[in-house]
Amino acid sequence: MRLPFAPVGITAHPGRLESGSSFWDLVARAATARPEGVLAVDEHDRVLTFADYANRAERLAAGLHVHGVRPGDVVSWMLPTWIETALLIAALDRLGAIQNPMLPIYREREVGFITKQAATTLMITPSVWRGYDYAALARGAVADALIIDRDAPLPDADPAVLPPFAADADRVAWLFYTSGTTADPKGVKHRHGPVTAATLSMSHRMKITADDRAALVFPIAHIGGVNWLMAGLLNGCTVILIESFADPTTMGTLRRHGLTLAGVTTAFHLAYLAAQRANPEERLFPDVRAYPGGAAPKPPQLHYDLVDEVGGVGIVAGFGLTEYPMCGMAAVWDHTDKLAHTEGRPSDGTEFWVLDENGRRVGPNIDGEIRVRGPHLFVGYVDPALDVDGFDELGFFRTGDIGHLDEDGYVVITGRLKDVINRKGENISAKEIEDLVYTHPKVVDVAVIGLPDADAGERVCVVVACAPGVEPLTFDEMRAYLVEQKLITRKLPQQLEIIPELPRNAAGKVQKHALRERYGR
Numbered sequence: 001m002r003l004p005f006a007p008v009g010i011t012a013h014p015g016r017l018e019s020g021s022s023f024w025d026l027v028a029r030a031a032t033a034r035p036e037g038v039l040a041v042d043e044h045d046r047v048l049t050f051a052d053y054a055n056r057a058e059r060l061a062a063g064l065h066v067h068g069v070r071p072g073d074v075v076s077w078m079l080p081t082w083i084e085t086a087l088l089i090a091a092l093d094r095l096g097a098i099q100n101p102m103l104p105i106y107r108e109r110e111v112g113f114i115t116k117q118a119a120t121t122l123m124i125t126p127s128v129w130r131g132y133d134y135a136a137l138a139r140g141a142v143a144d145a146l147i148i149d150r151d152a153p154l155p156d157a158d159p160a161v162l163p164p165f166a167a168d169a170d171r172v173a174w175l176f177y178t179s180g181t182t183a184d185p186k187g188v189k190h191r192h193g194p195v196t197a198a199t200l201s202m203s204h205r206m207k208i209t210a211d212d213r214a215a216l217v218f219p220i221a222h223i224g225g226v227n228w229l230m231a232g233l234l235n236g237c238t239v240i241l242i243e244s245f246a247d248p249t250t251m252g253t254l255r256r257h258g259l260t261l262a263g264v265t266t267a268f269h270l271a272y273l274a275a276q277r278a279n280p281e282e283r284l285f286p287d288v289r290a291y292p293g294g295a296a297p298k299p300p301q302l303h304y305d306l307v308d309e310v311g312g313v314g315i316v317a318g319f320g321l322t323e324y325p326m327c328g329m330a331a332v333w334d335h336t337d338k339l340a341h342t343e344g345r346p347s348d349g350t351e352f353w354v355l356d357e358n359g360r361r362v363g364p365n366i367d368g369e370i371r372v373r374g375p376h377l378f379v380g381y382v383d384p385a386l387d388v389d390g391f392d393e394l395g396f397f398r399t400g401d402i403g404h405l406d407e408d409g410y411v412v413i414t415g416r417l418k419d420v421i422n423r424k425g426e427n428i429s430a431k432e433i434e435d436l437v438y439t440h441p442k443v444v445d446v447a448v449i450g451l452p453d454a455d456a457g458e459r460v461c462v463v464v465a466c467a468p469g470v471e472p473l474t475f476d477e478m479r480a481y482l483v484e485q486k487l488i489t490r491k492l493p494q495q496l497e498i499i500p501e502l503p504r505n506a507a508g509k510v511q512k513h514a515l516r517e518r519y520g521r
Contacts, residue, residue, distance in 0.1 A: 021167040022192045023093040026233040027054050039232045042241040043253040057090035063155025071096030077124040078102040080243050081220040082150050100175040101221035103506050113184050115141045176223050176322050187382030188322045197375040198325035199230040201347040205331040210236030214261040217242040219506045223322050251275045259285045263292035265508030276310045293317035296509045299438035303340040319343035323378045328411040342410035350374035364407045371396035421450035421458050428491050436485045442466050442473045445502050447510045451520045461495040472498045
C-alpha cells in the first residue's frame with residue numbers, strides 16, 4: 001500500500017503484520033498468522049481469539065448484507081465498548097461500508113445533525129443502555145435502525161452470500177465526528193492508511209508485542225479505540241475491553257488480565273493512582289510497564305507519582321487529534337524527565353512546524369501555532385467549507401495547539417489557541433498554571449479557565465477537586481503556593497472554585513465550556 005507520505009523510522013518487528021489495505025485485511029492476516037492468540041477479553045472474561053474474530057465478523061457481515069448493507073453505504077453506530085462492537089467494526093469493513101462511530105453521550109441534536117450530514121443509511125445502537133433508550137433515539141433519526149445488545153444473537157448468515165472482498169486503500173472508510181461541545185460536531189473523513197500509520201507509529205514508540213495486555217477503558221467509538229484494536233491485530237497483543245470504567249470491578253478486571261499498558265488519558269491515570277493509594281500494601285498492576293497517554297494534558301507530577309507508586313516507566317504520552325491521530329508521541333526509552341514534561345518527538349514521517357503570529361517558523365523553545373502534515377493526515381471534513389480554515393496553503397493541518405520543540409526535538413504543548421487567557425493584553429497559558437496547582441498536596445484534579453472581566457478583559461479562574469478527607473484549598477493558600485513556585489505576579493489567579501469532580505467528556509477531556517458557563521456569570 002502506498003501512502004501519500006511514507007512513514008519513516010518504524011523498525012521491523014518479528015511479530016508484526018504488514019499494514020494491509022483495509023481493516024478487514026488486518027483481520028484476515030491476523031487470523032492466519034496467530035489463530036489461537038487472544039485479541040480481546042472483557043470484564044465478564046469473554047475471550048475473542050483472532051480466528052474467532054474473523055469467523056464471527058464474517059458471519060455478521062453476511063447478516064448485515066442480507067439486511068441490505070452494501071459497499072459505500074454509510075452505517076452509523078453508537079455502541080459501548082463491547083466485544084460485539086469490535087465484531088461490527090470488522091464486519092462493516094468486510095462489506096466495504098463507510099462506518100460512522102458515534103460516542104454514546106450524543107443525544108437527539110448531535111445524532112440528528114450527524115446522520116443527516118453523513119447521509120446515514122443504517123444506524124446501529126443498543127436497545128437500552130445505562131437507562132437510556134437508544135433504540136428510540138435511532139428510530140427518531142433514521143429510517144432504518146438495527147439493535148445490537150451484549151450477549152444477544154447478532155445478525156448472522158452464511159458468508160457464501162457475500163460478494164468477494166474488494167480491498168481499496170484509497171476509499172474513505174471512516175467518518176469520525178469530533179465531540180462538539182460549543183458547536184456542531186465536525187465530521188472527519190479517514191482512509192485506512194493514515195489510521196494504520198498512526199497505529200504503527202504508536203506501536204513502535206510503545207514497543208508493543210504479543211505479550212502486552214492493553215486497557216481499552218474509553219469509548220471504542222473514539223478513533224483511539226480503532227487504533228488499539230489495530231494494535232492488537234498488527235502486534236498480537238490483547239485488548240482488555242471495559243464497558244464502564246466507573247464499575248467498581250474495573251481495577252480487579254485489569255489486574256486479573258495482567259495489564260501491561262494502562263491507558264489512556266489523565267482521568268484514567270488519576271484513577272489508577274487513587275486505587276493504588278487506597279491499597280498501598282499491594283501493587284495494583286504487578287505487570288504494568290507503561291501508561292499510554294493522550295487526548296488531554298498531563299500534569300508532570302502525575303508521571304512521577306505513577307512511576308514511584310504504581311510502577312513502570314510512567315506516562316508515555318501521544319499528542320494528536322481526530323484529524324491527525326499521532327502528531328507526536330513519547331517512547332518507552334525516553335528519559336523520565338522527557339516523559340513528564342513533553343509529548344515525545346514528532347511521529348514517524350510527520351512534518352511538524354511551529355509558526356509565530358506572522359506565519360514564520362520559529363526555533364527551539366519558542367512557542368507558536370503547531371501545524372502538521374504527513375502519513376496520518378485525514379482526507380478532509382465532511383463539510384468541505386471547514387477545510388478552508390483547517391488547512392494552510394501548503395497542505396499543513398492547523399492543529400489549534402500552541403507549543404514548541406525543545407532543543408532535543410521534543411514536543412511541548414503549552415495550550416490551545418482558544419485556551420490562552422488574555423489578561424490586560426498579556427497571554428497566559430492555562431496549562432502552566434494547571435501543572436503547578438496540581439502539585440499542591442491537597443489537589444487531585446485541576447482546570448484553569450479564563451472568565452470575562454470588565455477591567456482586565458479576562459481573569460484567571462482555578463477550579464480544583466481536593467483530596468478526600470482534607471480541608472479544602474483556600475484562595476490565599478493557593479496564591480501563596482504559586483508564589484513559592486515562582487509563578488510571576490501577572491499570572492497569579494484571581495478566582496478559586498472548589499468542585500467535587502471536574503466534568504469530563506467520554507474521551508477524558510475536561511469540559512471547560514461547562515466550567516465557563518458555571519462560573520462566568
